[in-house]
Amino acid sequence: MLEWIGLLPAFPLAGFLALVLTRGKLPRRIAGVIGVGSVGLSFALAAAITVEFLGSDALSHTQVLWTWMSVGNFTPGFSFYLDGLTVVMLLIISGVGFLIHLYSTGFMADDPGFARFFSYMNLFVASMLVLVLADNLVLLYLGWEGVGLCSYLLIGFWYDNPANGYAARKAFVVTRVGDTSMAIGLFLLFQQLGTLNIQEILTLAPQQWSEGSGMVVAASALLLGGAVGKSAQLPLQTWLPDAMAGPTPISALIHAATMVTAGVYLIARTHVLFELAPSVQILVAFVGLATLLMAGFTALTQRDIKRILAYSTVSQIGYMFLALGVGAWSAAIFHLMTHAFFKALLFLAAGTVILSLHHEHDIFRMGGMRKKLPVAFWSFVIGSAALTALPFTSGFYSKDAILLAALEQPQYGTLLWLGGVLGAFLTAIYSFRLVFVAFFGDDHTQDAHAHHSDDHGHDDHHHGPVKEITGFVMAAPLVILGILSLVGGFITVPVDSVFGVHEEHHASTLVHGFMIAVPIFGVLISYLLYSGAPQGRVLQQWLKSMRESAFGGGLTRFWFSGWGMDALYNLLFVKPFVALAQLNRKDLIDQFYGLLVELARISNRAIVLTQTGYLRWYAISLIGGLVLVIGIGVWA
Template identity: 70%
Template sequence: FVYEAWTWMSVGSFSPGFTFYLDGLSTVMMLVITGVGFLIHLYATGYMADDPSFARFFSYMNLFVAAMLMLVLGDNLVLLYLGWEGVGLCSYLLIGFWYTNPANGYAARKAFVVTRIGDTSMAIGLFLLFAQLGTLNIQDLMHAAEGEWEVGSGYAVAAALLLLGGAVGKSAQLPLQTWLPDAMAGPTPISALIHAATMVTAGVYLIARTHILFELAPSVQLLVAWIGLATLLISGFTAMTQSDIKRVLAYSTVSQIGYMFLGLGVGAWSASVFHLMTHAFFKALLFLASGTVILSLHHEQNIFKMGALRKVLPVSFASFLIGSLALTAFPFTSGYFSKDEILLGALAVEGVGTWLWLGGLIGAFFTGIYTFRLFFIVFFGESNVKHHVDKEVGGWHMNGPLIILMILALVGGFIHVPVEAVFSHGEAHDEHHVSGLIHGIMIAVPLIGIGISYLFFMSKTFSVEKLMASGMAQSLHKFWLGGWGFDTLYNTLFVNPFLFLARINRKDLIDRFYALIVALSQAANGMIVRTQTGSLRWYALTLVAGLVFIVTLGALL
């Protein structure tokens, strides 16, 4: 279905329309954005009820959803890019919503600048596509690329690489993943919206929508898989070391988006979109449940200052349990079906498929560990809460969305995703037969991770303190806790040199030239001011002198 509202602009052969395109892929995305987005909005009416900037918050939220809808419904890459930049702007506004705290402003600027790197890559890609194919209408562009470019051609590789740069930035994949954990500075409903229904899924959608370009560049498509695998492993290790409840969930999002990139890279397009949908259910559930916990503990986010909350906050406990099971791909939860399809797609790839599959399994193993580490520490063991737990937090407008999301996290895997027609000729890996042993391994690995987490953090059969006793373990923990040193590296290579040059050029030659003009103007003003004495005798004298000067000058000339 195509609806053309108007022609946006017309410059020569460039005439992008304000046109919306609806097919199976955009329908799935639209339902996720509006459905999960509505539940988050409803929850936020309770979470933000006492905030003095309540109206400003919801104006940003609605703008965020509108921009994301424009992104997924745009018929051409220009309109898609408008929505793309719109979600970037809204993320900046919402991450820095509580701007009186300087740390929140820093996090917002960091997200804005890092994602702009990817956006620049994408913009260059759009210029290249239009210059070579003469259109930015998505459907016409895909047909033109298939007709004019051979598989592996230089233009196809360049275009796919540039679009991949944009996707990596928006979806927080290596090497531009550093902004997403810091984005937790915003209110918790915003964290849920960014992670579940809007911004971080934009990169996945872009690659899925332009999948034909990536099929024409197999090397770039395989690079997508390796980026996803590396990201899911690095973020999984990092999540195990975090103590902030929202940062654990943030790194889990980076990891799950990594699985989606892995699926896209191996041609399991439908599986990646399926996982995008199921992930929206259980990740929104986990973030909103964490928001209830945070409010109940008077905005405490350190998981080691929680504990034994299962009886005090039963709805949050049930939400975390179901969300954690789905996140770890526990059998017959929503995450189980979608993640398995991605891993099977990886296994079917010739050559490197086994390695991609093993890497995905390792990621699933660590997902079980860090997810239930969080669950056991927060809801079991001894209470480390220093303040009174507010049991009254919630109400139907906060608990209602949690209950609906719990149901979706359980049964979402049985929902059919109608995207076969979109990827009809591109999914070579969907139909293949694997042994029962492979299925058994994929079920057992995350369960083993959950079991290890139980032994360390629930039954205390093994001691974390003893495990961390060695210097090597402590160094490794510090390295993982710092996000594998990416922030330190980028500060050293880019941020600090820029600040150094900015300080040197704070008063550069151009500024000094402008300062000279200001100084001369001020000096002239001072001289003129001195002539204004207020004396009538002085004014008469200067008038006569001026008149004599003019008459004399006239006589001489």
């Protein structure tokens, strides 16, 4: 079975080709079967491979398909590498991806771009599978860029609306910054180590470089740049909230199963390099910490259901980076897995809400949906509970592991731990704020369109009666993901052999108790603030007065805009670039070539004058030339 590993990305790729080459002419049913079935086959194969791999004693398996190219001593192969980490990633990508595909057949049922949608989704999954299976960094980069391309295609899926195209370009350009950094990192690694095979790099690096030497710091910092771009961490996080322009299942796919986890995977995969560069590793932790806090505060102020979830993703990836930064590799991968479950669940449930409310995104225009949308409601409750890390949900175990690992960090342990706990507190408030506002209280769906921001593709706001749109294909993924979100914490990720350590974190009962109490406290505060409960009137009054005060209002706006990062980048990069472009509007270099053109034009005009069309004129010029030549020959 292991030798069939090459088929894993081949199935979705074949699905992509089939859907693309038929140019959307296939009936929806067949297109749906191809789109979902190809990923389903991949999942089945991945499951079978996992069973066989874990059953055997082998620690890894390498399958060389063919040599990709051969230039000098640079011969990256099209070869796949399988170990515990890969297995986990494969199951997450194909499994969660399959559920999202299945859900999409319901969600996208009426969309004219049905087949196109599934072709992009299949290519997305195929690219991501190549990324995690690659045994060398060049092949990994191929998958990496494929994921970037697909994210561009999918975010701009409803391309009729220019705003969506803008969001897609933004995602593409911002991640490109990170990709460039990563590419330079690859060049550096190849130049220094003479190979890009990941396992060889991991073996060679400790032999060649001493801990903290300049080269390894540079290489790992450059790789971190790539990971930061792809995983939407500070300072390249601005693209992810705007990526909500695409259809909701895409958000689920980007956030849960594929793209954003690529950065976490990359760092985990090359963890040896980061262990050799402690300064970069601690930087990873602080990037994660800063991102998770920043995104948490931002999520508190958002109104758009998908943007809240987007910022929560940024924040959760921040936790994973925090874990990577303190060397808790398996905790990071564990959180990656549980996050895939509950974030996919939340996004798909949000999709159901949005579709049922005729493309309404604003949570303050929902309210009281508890009874009308029971499936979505329970999905949200379970997903938010896991996100908040309430005890015995999957998120509890993974976040617990991360925070305990952070506490054990020798230098900044307490600081990182406190930040993480504060983040958990924020997570509890914003995620249950969403639940309480959207599903409790009064129904606001019929409110006038006072402040509607139209940032999605569909404009058909005929506000009919709210009826939950559900069916087997849409409900089944929610149920499965809901169960996984609850019990996913009991799964053990088989990555100890990959990282060479078995992580076990111990802490005093006091610390444990505190970490359990904080999210519950957060949920309580959220309940008092946002559910309209009479007990919380004092707090609600305080929040209202805060929001109306100058300082509070300003802070709200600041957080709402994502800490002004977009404005900052606009000021730092876009404005100067535009100014330079305006300065060079006439294109100074082009002027030189314009001169050549002008010269050619002038000489053309001059020479055209000689073309009179009269035979005599031509004969005379001929004779004139003859006289000249003979004259030179005779007298000169």
